[in-house]
Amino acid sequence: MKKVTILGLYNSMATTIFGPMDILNQAGRLWNRVSKSPPTPFFDVTLASADGQVIQTQNNILIQPHCSIEAIDKTDLIVIASATYIKQILQKNPELVPWIRRQYSQGAHVASICTGVFLLAQTGLLDGKSATLHWGFAQMFRQKYPRVNLRQDRMFIDQGRLYCAAGVNAGMDLSLYLVEKFCGRKTAVLCAKTMILDLGRELQTPYECFLFSKDHGDPLIVKAQEWIEQHHTQSIDYDRLAGKYRMSRRSLERRFKQATSVTPLGYLQQLRVENAKHLLEDGSQTFNDITYLVGYEDISFFRKVFVRLTGLRPKEYQQRFAGYSAIY
Numbered sequence: 001m002k003k004v005t006i007l008g009l010y011n012s013m014a015t016t017i018f019g020p021m022d023i024l025n026q027a028g029r030l031w032n033r034v035s036k037s038p039p040t041p042f043f044d045v046t047l048a049s050a051d052g053q054v055i056q057t058q059n060n061i062l063i064q065p066h067c068s069i070e071a072i073d074k075t076d077l078i079v080i081a082s083a084t085y086i087k088q089i090l091q092k093n094p095e096l097v098p099w100i101r102r103q104y105s106q107g108a109h110v111a112s113i114c115t116g117v118f119l120l121a122q123t124g125l126l127d128g129k130s131a132t133l134h135w136g137f138a139q140m141f142r143q144k145y146p147r148v149n150l151r152q153d154r155m156f157i158d159q160g161r162l163y164c165a166a167g168v169n170a171g172m173d174l175s176l177y178l179v180e181k182f183c184g185r186k187t188a189v190l191c192a193k194t195m196i197l198d199l200g201r202e203l204q205t206p207y208e209c210f211l212f213s214k215d216h217g218d219p220l221i222v223k224a225q226e227w228i229e230q231h232h233t234q235s236i237d238y239d240r241l242a243g244k245y246r247m248s249r250r251s252l253e254r255r256f257k258q259a260t261s262v263t264p265l266g267y268l269q270q271l272r273v274e275n276a277k278h279l280l281e282d283g284s285q286t287f288n289d290i291t292y293l294v295g296y297e298d299i300s301f302f303r304k305v306f307v308r309l310t311g312l313r314p315k316e317y318q319q320r321f322a323g324y325s326a327i328y
Helices: 014-026 030-034 086-092 096-105 114-122 135-144 168-183 185-194 219-230 238-244 249-260 264-282 287-294 299-310 314-321
Strands: 002-007 043-049 077-080 109-113 156-158 162-165
Touching (some): 002 014, 014 168, 077 096, 109 168, 156 168, 219 238, 238 249, 249 264, 287 314, 299 314
Parallel strands (some): 002 043, 109 162
């Protein structure tokens, strides 16, 4: 059996600990139980904390781990649970980074769930590689780890022996993927069927809400953002916009992307798509009408923009999220 270490951290979301733990533990067990055949477990799963002490989760439930990380000499797979307060975690447990690096150098695979990627990135193992995490933490991650290629559209990412999952349920997707990688497709399918889980989800873009951050420290770009937001249904001349703030268009685009991670045009498209999503959720307008309302005249072009940024056709998006507009 492959040895797996689930690494629980202070303020981890409990599901990011127990979700992967249950899926990996039940591979070769649950299907065999319901089909009345002998169990053939594939994974020996251990729950560890940095110091062996209880793990206080985000909902204040205390979890007793099996051991500390130092009690684990060698493991085949580490799964890092979510880790929101990475600075405090590392201040209290500086041994985490060298332990992960040592295990990786000995051949271990390392996976992170949601914000657990902050700890994985802290090891430097992701430098020059791709990663993903929950869309709500993307801007923070980009600022902290610029050497990592963040793919926030992905549900999970495989970079050889390094893996990242976007959020809580994405951790389930990644766990099933790891079952398939270590045990084969048939075992993963049986595991998914018995645990009533979906296989094959690849994108988190349908769930993403664009967060138009203005805490990047460039006050001139904040003004440009606000101007675009106020005029996003109109045609925008980016040369005039740049001149408004006494800079060239090239300088505006460079500073805008440095501050927000997108160009002014990309920002405008995100604004328009976010507006269209709310109108589709409301359900009282057709997509053709919505196209004009958000500032486009070419319905076919906007449909392509919408699909690229959400991963769904407008009708599919409306069917999945109709009624959500009440929360805004």
